[in-house]
Amino acid sequence: MQRGNYQTRQQEAIVALFERSAHACLTAEEAYRQLLAEGMDVGKTTVYRAITKLCDAGVLRRYAPQSSSEAAQYQYNPCRESHLHIRCAQCGAMEHLHCDEVEAFAVHIRAHHGFVLDEGRTMLCGLCQDCAKKQEKAGVE
Amino acid sequence: MQRGNYQTRQQEAIVALFERSAHACLTAEEAYRQLLAEGMDVGKTTVYRAITKLCDAGVLRRYAPQSSSEAAQYQYNPCRESHLHIRCAQCGAMEHLHCDEVEAFAVHIRAHHGFVLDEGRTMLCGLCQDCAKKQEKAGVE
């Protein structure tokens, strides 16, 4: 499936980092800094290139920045089957939604709205419990 | 609600452009070019600033670029009440989803997954009927 792919310590380190940080989203910059902090000598360019390659290969998932002036975030994508995800707009926490309700909802959308939902590419936006509470207290906006 | 807002020909022209292009998504650059093409003398900076303001006011909706090296897109947002939208990844067609199923789905997410769905900010990704058919025929990817 892949030809001419050399295995380098940088590539390994980058995948390993995302793999063990699977619960979190990292920007390229953050990944870079983390690697440096761990004593891994690597260039930022290499991190960018590795991330691009990993996204193409489906190993990482890419989250587009909400507002400009933010960087894209990347996350290890352990799940092959696509299902919906919801992400907290505040803190970035993410939840996987594989349940019957989601499937039923997808069916409804196809039947009544004529759209085929792409669960793999859709990212629901919301607030996690903690952030929702904080928002209430603050009572702003 | 708004204080100290002057009404200028530039601002008017920019809103008007998006309003009459409500069916489409425009990048800041495209909006800028369109205005120039129509003989409207305006600076790109002004377009950016107006768009930012309009997004804050809820008049325009912002779509984050999928891949980097793309620009953000903006669209006139005629609907005040927030409800879910689904957008065709292929052709950009958008559908408004206000129905009981959506509400039920939101309730489910809150009850079972601990997230408060932000319908205003969420954009479901999918394929419209036409594009789904084309995809089938092509049979690619």
Place this chain on the structure above:
DNA sequence: TTGATTGCAAACAATTTGCAATACT
């Protein structure tokens, strides 16, 4: 008059690319 808006040029930040040196197989 007073404060907001404009728009040019310059600044910025995230990301990409040219290219020579280096590492993998």
Place this chain on the structure above:
DNA sequence: AGTATTGCAAATTGTTTGCAATCAA
């Protein structure tokens, strides 16, 4: 040896900002 990868510096690109001139109220 031959090809892929690295990483620095420089280029790109979308977007923002400083600031003096202009405009709306």
